[in-house]
Amino acid sequence: MEILLEWITKSSQEIQQLISAGLVKNISKPSDLPSGVDPYLWNYKIIREQAKFVTPQADDSYEGDIHQILEYFGYDGDGDKCVYWLDRNFSKIIYQAN
Secondary structure, three states: OOOEEEEEEEEHHHHHHHHHOOOOOOOOOHHHOOOEOOHHHHHHHHHHHHHOOOOOOOOOOOOOOEEEEEEEEEEOOOOOEEEEEEOOOOOOEEEEEO
16 A cells, blocks of 8 residues: 655645635644744745745735645555645644545
């Protein structure tokens, strides 16, 4: 079995949209997730956004939070392929799809 792990980032606004759409579970608001990103990943994100001529902007500090999420591709208990998103502290599965 092949397992793929990848860190992704989502803004508080993106997390709220996913919660509102019913896709993200086990949290009721973005502030339920720890915010912040490993410096290496943050530098990569900034370089990537500069390359696209995009600058993240927010009205207040909460809306400007970035959340580091572990995207995990593997298999569920029945052996079916599945994707999971875990919070930065590995304490909550916030998304799961087969």
